[in-house]
Amino acid sequence: MSTESRQSQYAPASGGGAATVRSCEDKDREIARLRAEIVRMQERETVLKKSLGILSETPRRGLPRSTA
Numbered sequence: 001m002s003t004e005s006r007q008s009q010y011a012p013a014s015g016g017g018a019a020t021v022r023s024c025e026d027k028d029r030e031i032a033r034l035r036a037e038i039v040r041m042q043e044r045e046t047v048l049k050k051s052l053g054i055l056s057e058t059p060r061r062g063l064p065r066s067t068a
Helices: 003-009 024-055
Strands: none
Touching: none
């Protein structure tokens, strides 16, 4: 990736507001935060898939009968 494209990637959005200068340290912290969030989301997805598998199994004794 060229230096110019890297700078434009992190440049503030045009169109108003005060321009905020972000240091490489800030960017590294955000990348670490986002990576940790990805790990949490992947773990949550795994748990949800397992839960769905358990809840979608047919009970061994059959379905409960309605009392209505």
